Amino acid sequence: MTRAPSATVRDALSVSLTVGFYGVAFGATSVAAGFSVLQSCLFSLLTFSGASQFAAVGVVASGGAGISAIATAALLGTRNALYGIQMAPLVKVKGLKRVAAAQITIDESTGVALAQASRGTEAMRYGFWLTGTGVFLFWNVFTFLGAFGAKSLGDPASWGLDAAVPAAFLGLVWPRLETMYLRLVAASAMAFALLVTPWLPAGLPIIASVFVAVAFGWRER
Amino acid sequence: MLWVVLLATSSLCFAIKFVGHSVPERWLANARLQRINTLIPIALLSALVMAEGLVTKTHIVLDHRLAGLAVALAALFAKAPFPVVVVAAALTSALVYHAH
Numbered sequence: 001m002t003r004a005p006s007a008t009v010r011d012a013l014s015v016s017l018t019v020g021f022y023g024v025a026f027g028a029t030s031v032a033a034g035f036s037v038l039q040s041c042l043f044s045l046l047t048f049s050g051a052s053q054f055a056a057v058g059v060v061a062s063g064g065a066g067i068s069a070i071a072t073a074a075l076l077g078t079r080n081a082l083y084g085i086q087m088a089p090l091v092k093v094k095g096l097k098r099v100a101a102a103q104i105t106i107d108e109s110t111g112v113a114l115a116q117a118s119r120g121t122e123a124m125r126y127g128f129w130l131t132g133t134g135v136f137l138f139w140n141v142f143t144f145l146g147a148f149g150a151k152s153l154g155d156p157a158s159w160g161l162d163a164a165v166p167a168a169f170l171g172l173v174w175p176r177l178e179t180m181y182l183r184l185v186a187a188s189a190m191a192f193a194l195l196v197t198p199w200l201p202a203g204l205p206i207i208a209s210v211f212v213a214v215a216f217g218w219r220e221r
Numbered sequence: 222m223l224w225v226v227l228l229a230t231s232s233l234c235f236a237i238k239f240v241g242h243s244v245p246e247r248w249l250a251n252a253r254l255q256r257i258n259t260l261i262p263i264a265l266l267s268a269l270v271m272a273e274g275l276v277t278k279t280h281i282v283l284d285h286r287l288a289g290l291a292v293a294l295a296a297l298f299a300k301a302p303f304p305v306v307v308v309a310a311a312l313t314s315a316l317v318y319h320a321h
Binding site: 035056058084161208 | 222223224225226227228229230231233234235237238239240241242243244246252253255256257258259260261262263264265266267268269270271272273274275276277278279280281285286288289290293294297302303304306307308309310311312313314315316318319
């Protein structure tokens, strides 16, 4: 491989640093939900998908069943499979390297890779690996700091952590709502989740909102 | 239970990523599947905002979290970066919680 274009390195670094800081919020949230510091760090090492991690600990924190937490996190992770399909022909790796490439296939690494298209395939490949490993590094370090810090905080509500979680989800969905149509999908999912809340066990209204995605996506617009 | 959630979530999330890198492209080329797949994160994240912000167990409860969420929304409209959004929500919620 030739040297990475400096613009690609800059893109990868700025995304890695910004996203890494969310790790503090995750670490703190996870500990507030009852997970240990070790478990919180393992989440970031092994699951390594922000939205899925927030979902798993969030559902547990709100009293949902374990299976609801797992299912919600897995459903949120399905988009990574589509990213993988896009990235595989680009990175072209086998064996352990494919395991590594799969693990760092997330919103950010795919996003930066695709954004390098005008700089050529080599730059895209660098964008993927640099962003993926950069986010992995910062995400894990900051998860530890957040988890460790939260342990000494005490009652999560008195520090506002219980509001930090929904705010984090709002911040995660916000950049995706680019069109009126997508905003309508989001509003419908919110309304639907609230509507079914009294009738379903905790955690299930979230999974049930997949119905909204299916209903909207079934027909071509 | 916490270990089960941690390990099952991690295995499933990794398996999903690995499958993406391993299957032939045409397997997921179905247009309907792709449309639904792009909408799933939006639906789930939106539902999570409600479930974590306005719900306690199986009841809709409007409390200090709603104040935090309102400030988060305002911060997002003002194009604030993610950490600012989350911290502003937490501070507001904590203030309202203590004021009670």
